[in-house]
Amino acid sequence: YEEIKKEPNAPSLVVVMSGNKQRDPKEYWPHIRTKHELEELADNFKNPETDPQMAIVVEMWLTGFDAPCLHTMYFDQPMKEHSLVQAIARVNRVFKDKPGGLIVDYIGIVDNLRKSLAVYTFDTIRRTLLNVDEVIAQLREKYDLVSSLFYGIDYKRWKSLAPEQLSRVTTMTYDKISGDEELKKKFVRNFVALKKLYALASPRPEAYEIKDDIRFFEMIKKMVVKYSTARIREINRELEYEISHLISKSITAEEPLDVFALMGKEKPDISIFDEKFLAQFRDMKYKNYAAELLAKIIKDQLVVKMNVNPFRYRSLYEMLKEIIDKYNIKLLNAAEIIDELMNIANEMKKKVESGKRLKLTEAELAFYDLLSSRGKFFENYEQIQEVARKIIEELGPYTKVADWNRKEYLKAKIRAAVKKVLMKAIDGRASYAEIEKLSVNVMTHAEIIYALQEDRSAPMLGAPSFVTAETGFGAP
Structure with a gap:
């Protein structure tokens, strides 16, 4: 003692x-x-x-x-x-x-x-x-296998590199495996097995000698999980519960430096509507990494917008899924998918700008797009704008009440108010059953919008069912 x-x-x-x-x-x-x-x-x-x-x-x-x-x-x-x-x-x-x-x-x-x-x-x-000697033998075998995946890349001195140099090395390493979904899965499976063997053999010098390499591989694994699909993340969850606590704290991996270090941006304004920002993806040397990062940025922005207004952005979401599927089955290469992604970003920009021209709030625009799908019920689009504003006006007092969407008597009052607005505007151009159905759609989406506004810190959930599919690289 x-x-x-x-x-x-x-x-x-x-x-x-x-x-x-x-x-x-x-x-x-x-x-x-x-x-x-x-x-x-x-x-x-x-x-x-x-x-x-x-x-x-x-x-x-x-x-x-x-x-x-x-x-x-x-x-x-x-x-x-x-x-x-x-x-x-x-x-x-x-x-x-x-x-x-x-x-x-x-x-x-x-x-x-x-x-x-x-x-x-x-x-x-x-x-x-x-016997721990058998563990060491397996450790060497797995280490050789994982190392071989990055043959030709000089990552051994990564700890001595400046941030921008390290960013280039991690990006180059990621790019080497990111073009092939099976290769990514192979890396994740074998690295997790390697890390577990390290945990068993960590008192031995043979394990200590590869400590820094494991830290580097961990950075690459985090990049794979971050930019890849649910399936890769499931492999990671199945095989590993971040066992850093069971290993020496000295092996806890550093966060990988992102592509923004390569762009010379310390705290970038990530705007997919910025032409200069998008152009840098096209010019990047490591196309697979650039494609997957850009797809993730676009997907994240689309998911946020889809939660509030799926009616405006659903077609872009489906387009994104389609081009990623083509990329996965090699119908598009990395350079081609970057061009396609930039087209989606430009189309999203157009949709955002057209919405702004209507001078509606984000919530009003969502109801405008919903009602526009029933355009024959209304006299013109100007009337639809007014109805969208009126719906928000009617919802306002009720949605300020805590847990309004769980109180049936309040929801009944809101439904009645919404139905009254619709009946007055439609003025006989639709049947009572059609108006009833439209009011139910308005109420359903109102619950989604105001639930998001009540807790902006919560994950963006609750969008209509077509939002639930995972968008990312690899088979869904």
Whole structure:
């Protein structure tokens, strides 16, 4: 205990032992605790977010002690049979995505452990007890495989690079695999396996030697997950629960530098309506990366606009899905899809500007577009503008009431008010059933718009069903 505490950056440490201050020497006293103190200490030890991080245990915390987050156990005391199996089970419990437990044997308990497991099959024993040398062999194999994916790229010195140079290296590395969906999946699967093997082998020098490379691969993995489809993200979630807490904090990957460093922008104004901004994507050297980043920016802006006004932006959303599908099956190359994406950005700009010319608010414009789909019910588009404004005016007082959309009596009043506005404007050009259906559509969209306005910090959800499909690269 005293020797470990002298080490630089030593983990928070406790000694857990039974004892009696009446009969035990004074040097034991700091470690002798009451029943309540022991319970509190045990609770803290079971929580990976609190101290202590390490415990030296003497004849305690075996029977009935359960701490799934534990991942390493050091043996310096002879044990056998049931007690030994019970002890190693302390670090072999399932916890999030913990890859397994590490047993450090100082006195030679492996033979006893094999005898204790003799009642099980050979396969079960092998799954329970794996020599760290085998882990190292697998680690090298996975490391060689992942490294080979980036052959020809000099990333070894990445820690010494200036921010712009590092941005170029990460972008070049990402671009090397981003043009092929299967290659991206291969990288993610094998890197996650590599990271788990590193977690098991981290005390060994062979693992320490590749620490910086793993940090670099982690940056690339984050880029793949960030700019790719739901399927890639599912692979990542299935295989990994960010096990950085199980690995040394020193391996926590840095955030990858984005394309904006290449553009010389520290805090860019990301406007897809800025011709100069768009032109830089066309001029970028790494086309796959540029295409996927631009698609993500456009998709994010479209999703926000679709939540408020799907009637105006649905066609662009469908167009985006179509060109990405073509890219995925190689009907378009990266340069071609960048041109197509820029066309979508320009079309979006036109739709935004045409809406502004109507001098309507964003919400009014959404109702204008909804009502325009029933243009035959109205005299002209000027009348539709007035009806859209009137609907917002009628909704105003009611939507200021907390949880209005959960109070049926308020919703009934709003429906009646909306229906009255529509009937007056339509003036016999539609049947009562058609007006009733249109008022239901208006009410449904009103709930969506005002729910978004109530909580702008919440994710943009709740758009009509056609918004739910994932837009991104790869098969949906």
